[in-house]
Amino acid sequence: MVSACAETRLEILRGKALALFAERGFAQVGMRELALHLGMAAGSLYHHFESKEQLLFELIEELYEELLGAPRAVARGSARQRLEQLLQRHVALHERRPAQFQLAEQELRCLTPAHRLRIQELRSAYEERLAHLLLEAGAGGAPACLRFGVQALVGWLNNLPPACPDLPAQQRQEVIGALLLAALDNLLEPAPRQASTRSLPLAWPALGAG
Known part of the structure; x- marks a missing residue:
């Protein structure tokens, strides 16, 4: 022990x-x-x-396992609310672990084929859960378009830029929140345009919460 x-x-x-x-x-x-x-x-x-490569694998695997645990932590509320909470948790995790996300996106090629496959399976599982929530919230259109939209959204979240010294944290949260709400509005069908349909405040006051 x-x-x-x-x-x-x-x-x-x-x-x-x-x-x-x-x-x-x-x-x-x-x-x-x-x-x-x-x-x-x-x-x-x-x-x-065990090895340098094994360490890299464990750091990336740990990140995706935490992402996969997020859907179970947002089990309450409407599909739209759970979707927004899931994305909020993704952003909050990125805020806490930007270096790990950097490795996950830029160093995947350095893993062995077996380890790379494992990471790809974890990411696909996360994307699938996100897609199911989108469907539950009313997303329509061709499955290929939804799949591409989910992959693009996860890719964007994984590559969020670092904190900008010229932009206060609150404004940064507002920008990220607004962009995510716009992305959701375009992935969902019919796309809600009225402010009253948006349950997530643009300021995202709980962004840093685990």
């Missing part, structure tokens, strides 16, 4: 490795450099991580 202290140390090491991968690029970081960055001998690194 792993002690809480050991788990905390492992999480600290994972966080430092994540930051280095995001800053330098996964392929540009060797095991020796990674060990040096973590403050340990290269040989000691294998006591904590």
Whole structure:
């Protein structure tokens, strides 16, 4: 059984490795450099991580597993409300873990075929749950169009730009909220245009909530 202290140390090491991968690029970081960055001998690194690739896989897998857990956390309300809450949670997760999303989008090619397939399966499962909610909320049109719309929406959410020093956090939340509401209005059929049909405030005051 792993002690809480050991788990905390492992999480600290994972966080430092994540930051280095995001800053330098996964392929540009060797095991020796990674060990040096973590403050340990290269040989000691294998006591904590099976391999550099395995660490990358676990960081990306963890992200998608958390995304997949979000639909179960928004089980109440209308389909539209649950859809908005799910997307809000996606944005909030991105706000907390931008580096992990960066790895998930930019470093997937560095995984082994088996690990890459696993990540693709997780992402497809998340997209499928989002599509089911859209259908429940009234989305129509050709299935291929809905599939493309969902993939485009998830891709946009995964690649949200970093915080802008010239834009206050509240305004950033308002912009993201407005763009998502517009995307939902165009994916749903018939598309609600009246402000009264929008249950999610543009300011998104709970954006940072888990």
